[in-house]
Amino acid sequence: MSRKLRTRMAITAGRMAAATSRIAGRGEGMVVGGRVMLKLAPDAIADLANGRVAALVSATNGKTSTTRLLANAVEQLGPVVTAATGANMTSGVVTTLASGPPDATAVLEVDEAYLPMVTAATKPRVILLGNLSRDQLDRMNEVAMTARKWRKMLAENPDVTVVANADDPVVTFAAEQAPRVIWVGGGQVWTADSSVCPECGTLLTRSDTQWNCTGCGRKRPETSWELRWQDGSGTAVSRLGQEFDLFGLQLPGRFNASNATLALAVAEQLGLGLDESVKRMCQVQAVSGRYAIVNVGAIRIRLLLAKNPAGWTELIDVMPPAPTPVIVSINSNAADGRDPSWLWDVPFEKLRGRTVIATGDRRRDLAVRLLHAEVDHVVIADPYSPAAPLPPEARALDVIDNAATYTAFHELRTRAQREATSE
Amino acid sequence: MSESVIRIASIYPTLLGTYGDGGNVLALKHRAGLHGLVTDVVDVSPGEPLPRDCDLYVLGGGEDTAQVAAADSLRADGGMTQAVDRGAAVLAICAGYQLIGREFPDATGAPSAGVGILDIRTDRLPKRAVGELLTRPDPQAPAGLTDLLTGYENHAGATHLGPDARPLAQVEFGVGNGDVSEGAISGHVMGTYLHGPCLARNPQIADVLLGWVVGEQLPHIAEREVEELRAERLEFVRRSGR
Structure with missing residues (x-):
């Protein structure tokens, strides 16, 4: 136990602040507690990390799920600390590190913009880089800028092993000069943010499985792992020909099979048993409420987090087909991005043939988008109220899918938890 | 192809479409349909020759590197200038707006050559302009443009109009060109910082272009x-202390 006195005092103060926040009903208090800790002990992250950070996970989409899959796998070695709630900026990272046994292995999800800072402070063994696409453009750097910052970060941290998605040209650009990279063919469905070479600006040439730049010769690297996705089920295939069936994953969709393949590549670098890792990943059910089925007000919903065009593009395939109605909740708080014009990048046309119930603070933006997509819609401020004018076919469903942006998702989750405990 | 079909070129949607600006093409199709007009949309990729016979050319917003690539490709092609000379309409948003001017800053802030179909020059604002943008059409704006214009801006460009361009609008809330004016018009060429997308939130602009x-x-x-x-959105700006 070599923690500095200053860090120990900061932890105590942070816990008190978090508890106060919880009692005041302001959420789980991780962010507040973390802020207090970092104020009192600015180097607390480095002090608490102390060589036990196995992996950092970053991506625009899927970092919370991937972190959970990986953390479950790492638990085969002993206790693991990992954020249970997706708190992934510096305050969340410090709170996570201060929780659990002081020598427990840490597996941390990190916000894309904070990754360089957290990497420098924690000196992880492995960094997993999943994908980069447009998200919260009012707060985030543009995609290419984030990639350049990651690239600089890896140049400054040559000891780290990088596990990176070779199918994302922007991630490839960020990772390619690191001394040790394990490339994973994780797939990329949304290509609009990597249409040009991040280095020379030439339009990239793509086939089903490859991409290359005719301007500077950059191309998809040779991979050590590939996700094979067929008929709604995935297999992780290693370069040595080992195959790991991901059929048992409870998290749905191609993107979660991709997340699992990336996590498995990290597991290999950490020396974990791979069969055991897959088995443990298959035990993961809902991650921080994603895909959870909950009661809200008068209806029962399946919660789907859909916060940007890339995420939406894959999520639409997870929804039941038309004419089954769905609820879509759009907010534009800070964590959602203040500008919802990304709705126009989402292929909502795929929802034709059903009624979409538009809700959330920016339901009117969604309604205009659906009008242009020729998708039937109703705009309802509170579709969960018993008196809500839901279409009869929506009312008749046992469970209705509800896709929601980040803060809308958390409002629904909190409301469901509050209503469950007050019953 | 029948003469009654309005041909719309969506220029480099792979490069210029970062902020949902593809919605402008959807809005043009939609508004045209309401007016009983038929449209045909051509997506143009960089490297492909720009179609010479379109009635309306649309450019969206994009990141710095993509913006320079798009400008270089359009200058090499030369088709934009010809289209404007024969009276075709152009709508250019944000990065697209900057790059159809005479010059704009590249990723490092150095001046980069634009396509030159609009008499504007862009350099850097002291601070990036991010947020709701509300403007009032300029007194000299085209007939039919009477309603307030609403959108979202996210750019670092200070745009200066030359003698051959006039403003599209005057800023009520937000930054726009940086000198209280917003956007620019010259002939049938229109540029603006309004995302949203612009035409979905301001159907009068779509109607002016189609008109x-x-x-x-x-x-x-x-x-x-x-x-x-x-x-x-107007109420939101009012509450934000317009």
């Missing part, structure tokens, strides 16, 4: 969803 193509002012047709969104 330029058909040679007559189109009547206003209101749609409930759009009017409700506009009212909500």
